[in-house]
Structure formats: C-alpha cells, structure tokens
Amino acid sequence: xxxxxxxxxxxxxxxxxxxxxxxxxxxxxxxxxxxxxxxxxxxxxxxxxxxxxxxxxxxxxxxxxxxxxxxxxxxxxxxxxxxxxxxxxxxxxxxxxxxxxxxxxxx
Amino acid sequence: xxxxxxxxxxxxxxxxxxxxxxxxxxxxxxxxxxxxxxxxxxxxxxxxxxxxxxxxxxxxxxxxxxxxxxxxxxxxxxxxxxxxxxxxxxxxxxxxxxxxxxxxxxxxxxxxxxxxxxxxxxxxxxx
Numbered sequence: 116x117x118x119x120x121x122x123x124x125x126x127x128x129x130x131x132x133x134x135x136x137x138x139x140x141x142x143x144x145x146x147x148x149x150x151x152x153x154x155x156x157x158x159x160x161x162x163x164x165x166x167x168x169x170x171x172x173x174x175x176x177x178x179x180x181x182x183x184x185x186x187x188x189x190x191x192x193x194x195x196x197x198x199x200x201x202x203x204x205x206x207x208x209x210x211x212x213x214x215x216x217x218x219x220x221x222x
Numbered sequence: 223x224x225x226x227x228x229x230x231x232x233x234x235x236x237x238x239x240x241x242x243x244x245x246x247x248x249x250x251x252x253x254x255x256x257x258x259x260x261x262x263x264x265x266x267x268x269x270x271x272x273x274x275x276x277x278x279x280x281x282x283x284x285x286x287x288x289x290x291x292x293x294x295x296x297x298x299x300x301x302x303x304x305x306x307x308x309x310x311x312x313x314x315x316x317x318x319x320x321x322x323x324x325x326x327x328x329x330x331x332x333x334x335x336x337x338x339x340x341x342x343x344x345x346x347x348x349x
Contacts, residue, residue: 116286146328149335151267158319158339159267165328165335202267206335210285211257211269 117141117205121214129222134190136201136217143183144207150179150188154199162201163188195221224248226320226340233346238310244303244320244340252276252298255323257336258305260316270318273303288314310347317342 118141128134138148150163161170163179166186176191190197198221203214230242244256255278258270271284273294282294293306303320324337 147335153267158341160339161337164337165333168328170337200266204267204269204336209272209283211272213267213269216266 116210117144117208117212119203119205119212119214121203121217123217124215125218125220127220127222128193130193130195132193134193134197134219136188136203136219138181138186138188138203138214140184140186140205140207144205146182147205147207148179148181148186149204149206150177151202151204152197152199153202157199159202190219193219193221197221224322224338226322226338228318228320228340228343231318231343231345233348234310235349236310236312236347238347239306239308240310240345242305242307242318242343242345244305246301246303246320246322249322251296251301251303254325255334256294256296256303257321257323258292258294258303259319259321259336259339260314261319261342262313262316265316268316270305272323307345310345312347315345315347317344 120139122137146166148166151159153159162173162177167179178189180187201217225247227245255274257272271294274281291309295304319342320340321336322338325334
C-alpha cells in the first residue's frame with residue numbers, strides 16, 4: 116500500500132500569511148493526487164485535482180504542485196474562511212490512501 | 223445540480239449488519255464509478271471501496287480493513303449505490319460518504335477522480 120505522509124499535522128497562521136502543506140508518497144504516484152478541504156461538520160470539498168489543477172470555483176489563492184512522491188498545497192494569502200482540515204489523497208493505485216490531514220487554524 | 227444522498231445508517235450491535243444506500247441525481251449515474259469513504263469520529267478520511275460501471279462489469283475494489291465483510295453494489299435503473307456491511311466491529315463506527323468518480327481530460331489524458339460527496343450517514347457500532 117502507498118503511504119501518504121502529510122505535514123504539518125496542524126498549523127496556526129495569520130490572515131494574509133502564505134501557508135504550505137506537504138504530502139509525501141511512499142512510492143511514485145505520478146500526478147494522481149487530490150487535495151480536499153473539510154470544515155468542521157461539513158463534507159470534504161475538492162480543491163485541486165491532478166496534483167496542480169484548480170477545481171472550478173475554488174479561489175486562485177489555492178495552488179498545488181508536485182509529481183512523483185512530493186506534493187504541495189499552497190495558500191498564497193490565508194483568509195479567515197480557509198480554516199479547516201486539509202487532506203491529500205493518492206489514487207494512483209489501490210487501495211486509495213489519504214494523508215493524515217492538516218488542521219489549519221486562523222490566529 | 224449533482225446530488226448524492228446517503229441513508230441507512232444507525233446504531234447496530236457488534237457482529238450485526240447494515241445496508242447503506244446512496245441516491246444519486248443530477249447526472250448520468252450509470253456512466254460513473256462510485257466510491258465509499260468513511261470517517262470515524264474525530265479522525266481522518268479512509269477510503270472504503272469502489273464499484274466500476276457496467277462497461278467494466280461492475281467490478282469492485284476494497285480496503286483491506288473491510289474486504290470480505292463489505293460489499294458494494296449498484297442499481298443503475300434506480301440511480302442508487304449500496305454498501306452492505308456485515309460482521310460489524312466497533313472500529314467500523316463512522317460517517318460513511320458516497321463519492322462520485324468524475325472523468326475529464328487533464329493535460330491531454332483521461333483522468334478519473336473523486337469529485338462530489340454526499341452528506342454522509344452515520345453508523346454506530348456498540349452494544
């Protein structure tokens with residue numbers, strides 16, 4: 116199974132800060148990576164697909180990069196509504212595996 | 223609008239069974255693979271399994287933690303997805319989401335991935 120190691124597990128940042136979340140895959144997954152945002156009590160929302168493609172309707176301050184084993188989700192200027200937990204998901208091979216999540220708190 | 227609505231969750235004793243349903247609307251259900259994902263209370267997301275479409279013989283894939291106990295099926299005539307969960311364990315307690323797999327062309331290649339999620343149904347396994 117492919118392990119997805121996500122870091123950090125939590126962060127606290129101020130409005131306007133640049134935030135970076137990383138996912139490392141235990142083996143190469145090409146660009147078969149998604150990023151989701153989940154707010155408390157809500158359903159996960161897809162932000163990024165194919166590692167770097169922005170989902171329609173998602174603000175452009177969100178971006179994804181990477182290929183192979185190292186991937187990054189960047190929020191260029193953190194906004195108050197960006198709180199929540201962020202998850203990566205590899206879908207290169209079965210079983211699909213999620214990262215452990217990064218909880219983002221607004222200072 | 224694309225909509226997925228799960229139902230069938232509840233309180234069940236260890237060793238028991240439950241059948242979850244997911245009603246789809248707003249898209250051609252039969253054209254899509256479908257997944258189940260779960261989330262235990264206060265925990266992260268865990269992929270449960272997938273069912274392919276008729277063209278791919280409705281074949282399924284499962285996470286090791288549920289293989290042999292869970293079954294995924296679908297009824298395209300009813301736009302419905304099902305998850306049969308047997309021999310339930312306390313660690314199966316979770317919110318269960320159904321998720322659509324959406325195909326699109328990305329950088330010149332076909333790309334299939336989770337997009338829309340249902341709101342989830344809660345399964346609690348306890349004596």
